[in-house]
Amino acid sequence: MSESRIPLLEASSVTKVFGAVRALENASLEVRAGEIVALLGANGAGKSTLVKILTGALRPDQGRVRIRGSELAFASPTDARKSGLIPVYQESSMIPDLTVADNLRLTDTGTEPFRHWLNELGMGDLRLDARTSGLPLATLRILDLARAIADDPVVLLLDEITAALPTDLVQKVLEVVRSQKDRNCGIIFISHRFIEIGAVCDRASVLRDGRTVGSLDVRPGVEDQVVEMMLGGSLDSTAAVGDSGVAGDRAAGPPRLRANGLSAGDNLVEVTFELRHGEVLGVVALEGQGQDELFEVLSGFERPTGGTIEVDGAPVVFQHPADAIEVGLAYVPGDRATALLMQRSVHENIALPFSAKASAWGAIPKRRERERVAEAIERLQIDTRAQGELRRLSGGNQQKVTIGRWTAANAKTLLLFDPTRGIDIRTKRQIYPLMRELAAQGTSVLYYTSELEEIPLVCDRVVVIFSGRIVDTINARDVDESMLMRAAYGLRPSSAEAA
Amino acid sequence: MGLFRRESWNVGLLVILALLLALTKAVQPNYGAAGFEGLAQAALPFAFAAAAQAIVVIAGGIDLSIASMMAVTSVTAAVLMEGATEGQAVWIALFVLGLGAAMGALNGFLIVITRVPDIVVTLAMLYVWEGVALMILNAPGGGASEWLKALPIGSVPLPFLPESVSSFIPKALLFLLVCIAVVWFPLKRSKLGLQIYAIGSSEQTAFRTGVPVRRSKVIAYSVAGLFAAMGGLVLTASTGIGAPIPGPYLLASVAAVVLGGVILGGGRGGLIGPIIAVFILRLVRTILTFLAVDPNVTTIVEGTIMVAVVMAGGVLALRGRRRKAA
Numbered sequence: 023m024s025e026s027r028i029p030l031l032e033a034s035s036v037t038k039v040f041g042a043v044r045a046l047e048n049a050s051l052e053v054r055a056g057e058i059v060a061l062l063g064a065n066g067a068g069k070s071t072l073v074k075i076l077t078g079a080l081r082p083d084q085g086r087v088r089i090r091g092s093e094l095a096f097a098s099p100t101d102a103r104k105s106g107l108i109p110v111y112q113e114s115s116m117i118p119d120l121t122v123a124d125n126l127r128l129t130d131t132g133t134e135p136f137r138h139w140l141n142e143l144g145m146g147d148l149r150l151d152a153r154t155s156g157l158p159l160a161t162l163r164i165l166d167l168a169r170a171i172a173d174d175p176v177v178l179l180l181d182e183i184t185a186a187l188p189t190d191l192v193q194k195v196l197e198v199v200r201s202q203k204d205r206n207c208g209i210i211f212i213s214h215r216f217i218e219i220g221a222v223c224d225r226a227s228v229l230r231d232g233r234t235v236g237s238l239d240v241r242p243g244v245e246d247q248v249v250e251m252m253l254g255g256s257l258d259s260t261a262a263v264g265d266s267g268v269a270g271d272r273a274a275g276p277p278r279l280r281a282n283g284l285s286a287g288d289n290l291v292e293v294t295f296e297l298r299h300g301e302v303l304g305v306v307a308l309e310g311q312g313q314d315e316l317f318e319v320l321s322g323f324e325r326p327t328g329g330t331i332e333v334d335g336a337p338v339v340f341q342h343p344a345d346a347i348e349v350g351l352a353y354v355p356g357d358r359a360t361a362l363l364m365q366r367s368v369h370e371n372i373a374l375p376f377s378a379k380a381s382a383w384g385a386i387p388k389r390r391e392r393e394r395v396a397e398a399i400e401r402l403q404i405d406t407r408a409q410g411e412l413r414r415l416s417g418g419n420q421q422k423v424t425i426g427r428w429t430a431a432n433a434k435t436l437l438l439f440d441p442t443r444g445i446d447i448r449t450k451r452q453i454y455p456l457m458r459e460l461a462a463q464g465t466s467v468l469y470y471t472s473e474l475e476e477i478p479l480v481c482d483r484v485v486v487i488f489s490g491r492i493v494d495t496i497n498a499r500d501v502d503e504s505m506l507m508r509a510a511y512g513l514r515p516s517s518a519e520a521a
Numbered sequence: 522m523g524l525f526r527r528e529s530w531n532v533g534l535l536v537i538l539a540l541l542l543a544l545t546k547a548v549q550p551n552y553g554a555a556g557f558e559g560l561a562q563a564a565l566p567f568a569f570a571a572a573a574q575a576i577v578v579i580a581g582g583i584d585l586s587i588a589s590m591m592a593v594t595s596v597t598a599a600v601l602m603e604g605a606t607e608g609q610a611v612w613i614a615l616f617v618l619g620l621g622a623a624m625g626a627l628n629g630f631l632i633v634i635t636r637v638p639d640i641v642v643t644l645a646m647l648y649v650w651e652g653v654a655l656m657i658l659n660a661p662g663g664g665a666s667e668w669l670k671a672l673p674i675g676s677v678p679l680p681f682l683p684e685s686v687s688s689f690i691p692k693a694l695l696f697l698l699v700c701i702a703v704v705w706f707p708l709k710r711s712k713l714g715l716q717i718y719a720i721g722s723s724e725q726t727a728f729r730t731g732v733p734v735r736r737s738k739v740i741a742y743s744v745a746g747l748f749a750a751m752g753g754l755v756l757t758a759s760t761g762i763g764a765p766i767p768g769p770y771l772l773a774s775v776a777a778v779v780l781g782g783v784i785l786g787g788g789r790g791g792l793i794g795p796i797i798a799v800f801i802l803r804l805v806r807t808i809l810t811f812l813a814v815d816p817n818v819t820t821i822v823e824g825t826i827m828v829a830v831v832m833a834g835g836v837l838a839l840r841g842r843r844r845k846a847a
Contacts, residue, residue, distance in 0.1 A: 079729065100731040115730050119722035119788035120715070128715055129730055 028091055029054050030208035031076075031107070031177045036085035038071050045071040046082070047232040053177055053208035058199065060219045060240065061212050062248055063229035067446075069212065072229065073181055076210075077109045078102035089176060103129075106176030110183055112444075114162035115169075118155035122165060125154060135172035142201075143168055144194050159186045160309055167195060177208045184218055185444055188309035189507065196222050214444065215473075216245045228252055249447060276335035278435055278466040279320070279351070285328035286315035291490040292329065297435070297466050302457055304481035304498060305470040308510050312490035313470050317439050320468070321353030322346035333435075347375065352433035354424045356440040361424045364413040368404065369395050371412055371423050375431040398430035403452060418449030425453070435466045442473060454479050474503045474510075486510055530782035530790075530834060534797040537830070541804045549811045554676065554688040556807075561693035562673050562759065564803045566591065568697050569752030570770035571777035571795040572705070573625075573745040578778050580741035581721035581787030582639040586628060587749050587774055588767035589650035594621050594753025596654050599663025599763025610666030618750045624650065625746020629739035647771075654765040663763040672696055672758050697796070700751050704744060705792045717741050721787025777802060780827050782834070802826075 031053040038046040046068045053059050063069045074080040076087060078099045086093050089105045102109075116125050126136055133150070140146055143164050154162060163186055170178055180199065184192045200222050202209060211223055219226065223240045228251040236251050238244055277296035284293045290312040297303045307313045318324040320331065322340030330337050333349045340346045346353070352375070355361050362371055372395045373386075399406060402422040405415070412420060421441060428436055442450045457467055457480045469481055477484050481498040486509040494509045545552050570587050577584040594617050601613045632642045673693035678684075708714045716737040719727040728734045752770065757763050780798035783790030802823060809819045 077729070098731075098733075099729050100733065103731045109729075111729060113726075115726055117719045117722045117726055117730070117788075120718060124715055124718075125730075127712065128719055128727075128732060 029088075030090060031210075032088045032091075033072070033076065034085055034088075036072065036075060036082045036087070038068075038075060038080065038082050044232055046075070048085075048234070049229060049232060050234045051076075051210070051227055052237075053210060055206040055208055056203045057225065058203065058209040058211050058223045060223040060226040061210050061229070062219075062226055063252060063446075067229040067252070068232040069229055071232075073109070073111075073179065073212070076102070076107060076179060077111075078107075103173075106174075107179065108170045108173045108175035108177070109179040110163075110166045110170045110181060112182045112185070114154075114159070114166055116154040116157075116162050116165055119153065121151050121153055122148070123150040125165075126150075126169065129169065129173065131169050131172050135174075136168055139168040139171045139198065140164070142194075142198050144191070158310070160188060160191060163187060164191065164195070167198070171198070171202065175207055177210065178202065179210045179212075181212045182214070182444060183211075184213060184215065186309070189510070190308075192218070214447070216248075220245070252447065277332075278334060279468070280332040280335075281316075281320070281329065282332065283329035284316070284319060284326050284331065286312070286319050286324060286326055289490050290315040290319070290326075293487070293490075293492050294329075295485050295492060295495065297468055299466055300461050300464045301483065302461050302467040302469055302481045304477045304484035305468060305487060306474065306477065306484055306506050306510050307470070307487040309472075311487045311510075313439075313487055315490075316487070317353060317355075317437055317468075317470065320346070321351060321437055323353070347433075350434035351437060352428035352431070352435065353437045354428065354439060354441060356443060358417070358420050358424055362412050362420060365411055367410055368399070368406055368412060368415070368423055372398050372427045372430050375427055375433075394430045398426035401429065402426045402456065416446075418445040421445050421449065422452075425456070429460065433465070435468070436460070437468045439470050440472050441469075442471065442476065450476075474506045477501055477506060531794050531797060533834070533837075534781070534794060534801065538797055538801050538804065541801060541808065545804060545808050545811070548808055552811075557689055558676060558691040558693065560800065560803055560807060561691040561697070564799050565673055565693050565697055565755045565759070566752045566768065566770060567773050567777065567799045567803065568796045569700070569748050569755060570774040571781065571799050572701055572792050573748035573752065574774035574778045575781065575783050575790065575792050575795045576705075576717070576741055576748070577639075577745045578783050578785060579721050579787055579790060580717045580738055581724060582632070582738065582741070583643065583775075583785075584625075584628065584742065584745050585640065585643040585771060586624075586646040586650050587745065587752075588770040589647045589654065590621060590624050590746055590749035591753040591756060591770060592654040592765055592767040593624065593650050593657065594750040595756040596658040596663065596763035596765050598669075598754055598757045599665060600658055602666050602669070602757070603662075603664035605666065607666050607668055610669060613666075614669065614754060617754060618747060621750020621753065622743045622747040625749065626739055626743035628746065629742030632742070633735040633738055647767075651767060654767070658763050658765045661760075661762050661764045663757075665757045665761045669754065669758045670761055673755065700748075701792055701796065704747065708744065709791070713737065713740060718788055721789075723788070773799075773802070776823075776827055780830055 029052045031051065033049070033051045036046050036049045049068060049072055051059070051061065051072065061069060061072070071080065075082045078097065078101050088094065089107060094101065094105050117128065120128070123133070126133060137146070140148060145161065145164050148161070154165070163183060167183055184195055187195060196218060199209060199211070211219070213219055220240060220242070225237060226240050226244065226248055227237045228235050228248060230252060238247060278299045279297040281293055281295050285291055293316060295303070305313055305316070315324065319326045322343040322345050325340070332338065333351070338345070338349055343353070363374070373391045376391055376394060402425065404422045404426060405419050412423065415423070425436070425441065442453060454476070457469065461467060471477065478498055478501055484496050484498050484501060484506070485492050486494040486496070486506065488510065570591065573587050574584060597620060598613060598617045602610050605613060628643055628646055631637070631646070632639045635642065673696060675692050676688045677690045677692055677695050679687045679690070716727070716732045717740070719730070719732050720734050720737050724734055756768070777795040777798040779785060780801065781790065781795030783795060805823060805826060806819060809822060
């Protein structure tokens with residue numbers, strides 16, 4: 023067992039500089055055989071840069087990476103793969119226009135082991151001659167994982183493998199990942215969810231501002247320590263969430279938004295609910311239960327196949343997303359890339375809905391626009407150091423821009439679809455109190471989230487959707503995660519106990 | 522059924538082609554073997570241009586220099602073949618094919634190394650190759666060997682088929698199919714072909730999956746150059762001389778690619794579709810000529826057909842998907 027002494031992967035004093043930004047400064051990482059190491063860091067801490075260097079997509083300015091003790095010049099992803107480092111990236115690596123089988127051929131992956139791991143992951147009945155562009159995101163992630171494991175990795179790098187998965191698949195994935203320990207493979211595990219890290223990881227390596235600030239054994243209660251390391255001791259914001267509290271039921275009156283038996287094909291069936299003035303209404307659902315269709319119908323992207331929408335008591339019909347915006351419904355989609363102009367500035371992105379309101383041939387009132395944008399930047403504490411082009415901002419800051427543009431436009435209702443997916447804990451903790459603040463000012467918020475622990479922090483009430491129908495409406499003060507989870511699985515509290 | 526579905530675009534094109542042939546026969550009752558042979562001969566250079574364009578588009582690029590490369594290879598062959606023996610001409614033809622592949626590879630290298638967008642690089646090369654062609658031969662001239670001239674002429678006598686049937690298999694068509702088959706089918710089945718589809722589908726993903734993106738791209742352009750050289754040789758064969766001014770093959774190649782089911786942007790389609798599309802577009806011209814339609818109207822009809830077919834294809838694909846979902 024002496025082989026566990028030699029680290030499988032050893033990255034030391036890795037430095038990478040982009041212009042004036044030192045993305046990585048003396049970062050290091052060590053993974054031993056049979057070990058699962060969590061790589062942690064707030065957005066912008068240098069995680070993505072380190073991943074790119076380890077996988078050969080970027081060359082480090084200084085430092086070296088060794089696999090099984092022999093140093094490697096990572097010239098390209100091909101070289102990294104050959105040396106045994108197999109990555110599963112945040113986005114799927116399946117070529118969309120090729121079939122699954124052709125994708126396997128591309129990486130010389132054996133069909134037999136691939137089939138085996140696909141079975142273990144509960145997708146054994148998938149057809150290999152299916153074109154991958156038609157497959158759902160969660161399936162693609164499972165294909166990525168099965169292929170990576172079938173490639174017999176020395177070191178497996180998993181970047182947010184669970185982010186887009188429904189809860190039942192997450193459990194399967196974690197089981198399979200854990201089982202890799204027995205094959206003496208080393209795993210780098212990147213996730214924003216502490217529960218998963220606690221469940222599978224042996225050690226956590228923490229990055230902050232491009233430096234490796236520590237490495238801890240994962241044991242119960244380590245979360246606080248890790249968060250502290252990630253944030254660098256500035257933990258004042260933690261308290262803000264607790265203080266903000268949750269407002270009680272608002273006074274009766276016509277609701278801000280009312281859905282009456284709203285349907286969209288088979289995916290959304292006769293959904294009825296009210297969103298009151300100054301209320302944050304949570305939406306909880308497993309992946310693909312109809313929440314996507316609900317938000318698309320409410321934001322005018324898709325027409326309902328049945329039912330009506332009322333805004334402030336008056337029925338509305340949306341022919342175009344602009345109609346929804348006109349009555350004050352602002353949609354913030356889950357995929358930030360579809361909401362933002364990535365190559366334009368922070369200013370333009372925030373001002374967009376505002377300038378769209380100016381009459382077609384009229385001049386844009388520049389001064390008023392500037393004031394409003396400045397106000398939004400201030401209010402959301404958007405980091406504008408790289409304000410020239412939005413794609414240079416971190417994910418958390420981009421998300422703030424998508425929300426900020428609507429607060430600047432004084433939207434009366436925000437439809438937020440998983441606004442905290444894949445963003446760092448610091449930004450999350452800025453978004454929660456912001457929601458409460460907006461609600462206190464009378465803004466209504468429909469808040470879908472895949473992170474159940476957010477519900478009691480942010481929402482007044484919560485509706486649970488299961489297979490296209492609302493199965494429960496609960497006061498957010500009375501919920502806990504396990505209760506929401508049971509409801510999301512379509513289990514009634516009583517029947518769950520009986521079973 | 523699987524094959525039929527996967528090749529549904531090509532099947533659709535073949536149906537259109539059959540209908541057009543029937544229509545031609547209806548318009549011009551004495552249209553027969555000779556007419557079809559003429560069609561195949563006229564389509565030949567367009568078909569090679571379309572094949573060249575198709576492979577580059579599948580790889581996610583575009584090549585605006587195809588017609589100019591055809592001109593360079595055509596004049597090179599004509600100049601070298603003038604006065605050469607029939608035996609020497611074989612070596613000359615092979616040299617010209619190599620020259621085409623090299624020109625294509627140069628296009629690819631420039632794109633990969635300079636990182637200038639492909640449309641800009643190949644636009645520049647369009648002018649460069651045009652100049653080169655004029656330097657080699659500043660007016661139509663040169664010659665062609667007898668076997669080359671004979672290559673696309675006549676029909677293929679197949680011993681087991683009666684004369685009346687085999688006369689409908691023009692040599693030009695057979696020559697085209699052999700050339701395409703020899704290059705394309707091995708390529709498509711190889712990992713290299715898969716990599717060309719992969720970089721066209723998503724260059725970023727392909728790169729991260731370990732596909733040698735630059736190499737695959739250079740090879741795709743190089744194969745395009747090879748097809749362009751075949752087109753150039755065919756031009757020399759059919760006229761017996763070399764013409765330094767590029768013919769109308771560039772935009773025609775893009776049109777055939779689009780009509781042939783290759784998605785601009787890459788990753789989808791093949792070479793068979795664009796070649797059938799070339800025949801369709803040629804045949805439409807023939808019909809309109811028979812009908813004595815104003816040539817200016819002809820181009821309007823061609824443009825309309827292109828948009829209509831691509832649109833109809835999109836609608837049918839969408840309906841198919843809906844039915845599958847329901």
